[in-house]
Amino acid sequence: DIVLTQSPALAVSLEQRATISCKTSQNVDNYGISYMHWYQQKPGQQPKLLIYEGSNLASGIPARFSGSGSGTDFTLTIDPVEADDIATYYCQQSKDYPPTFGGGTKLELK
Amino acid sequence: EVQLVESGEGLVQPGSSMKLSCVASGFTFSNYGMNWIRQAPKKGLEWIALIYYDSSSKYYADSVKGRFTISRDNSKNTLYLEMNSLRSEDTAMYYCANGLTGSFDYWGQGVMVTVSS
Numbered sequence: 498d499i500v501l502t503q504s505p506a507l508a509v510s511l512e513q514r515a516t517i518s519c520k521t522s523q524n525v526d527n528y529g530i531s532y533m534h535w536y537q538q539k540p541g542q543q544p545k546l547l548i549y550e551g552s553n554l555a556s557g558i559p560a561r562f563s564g565s566g567s568g569t570d571f572t573l574t575i576d577p578v579e580a581d582d583i584a585t586y587y588c589q590q591s592k593d594y595p596p597t598f599g600g601g602t603k604l605e606l607k
Numbered sequence: 608e609v610q611l612v613e614s615g616e617g618l619v620q621p622g623s624s625m626k627l628s629c630v631a632s633g634f635t636f637s638n639y640g641m642n643w644i645r646q647a648p649k650k651g652l653e654w655i656a657l658i659y660y661d662s663s664s665k666y667y668a669d670s671v672k673g674r675f676t677i678s679r680d681n682s683k684n685t686l687y688l689e690m691n692s693l694r695s696e697d698t699a700m701y702y703c704a705n706g707l708t709g710s711f712d713y714w715g716q717g718v719m720v721t722v723s724s
Contacts, residue, residue: 534710536652543702543717544652549710587652591709595668598652 501599508607514576517602519588521569532592535573539584609633611715618721629686629703637681640707645699693722
């Protein structure tokens with residue numbers, strides 16, 4: 498299985514930039530597409546898709562969220578961070594079966 | 608508006624069985640692969656099962672293979688997860704989500720399954 502590694506937590510100030518990283522144990526690119534997706538989960542809620550295929554913004558997601566990266570190194574950027582963005586963020590790969598998730602990065606306020 | 612509504616929440620003893628349901632609306636259910644994904648308390652997300660739009664293929668995580676069965680009834684826009692030989696480590700919030708080969712676009716609100724004596 499492909500293993501995804503995220504830092505457990507990141508402290509950030511409001512209106513600053515947050516960069517959340519995800520490293521994979523194998524390349525998750527294929528034919529120019531990165532099979533990397535990002536989700537936001539707030540306490541007591543289900544996860545919500547933010548970014549799909551590396552850099553595509555999901556429907557209804559604000560433009561302050563962006564995704565980048567390729568191969569084995571990916572980043573979710575939130576710029577600027579708003580109070581409503583305090584949550585846990587998960588990366589997920591769909592290059593190989595089974596689909597796997599990172600352990601999550603909890604975004605906290607400084 | 609896409610909606611996925613799970614039901615079947617409960618507390619069961621180890622070794623017993625349980626069946627979860629997920630009713631879909633707001634999209635053409637019969638066109639989409641469907642998944643079950645779970646999250647143990649205070650833990651991360653674990654994909655556990657996928658069923659193709661026409662039930663032609665089913666895939667399972669090793670952790671549930673042989674014990675859980677995913678199925679669907681397209682006439683009722685409903686996804687199911689039958690869980691047998693439940694263990695304490697199956698205690699989790701169970702989510703249904705649509706998607707086939709990529710991201711999980713929409714998720715239900717989840718149902719809690721607790722396996723304890």
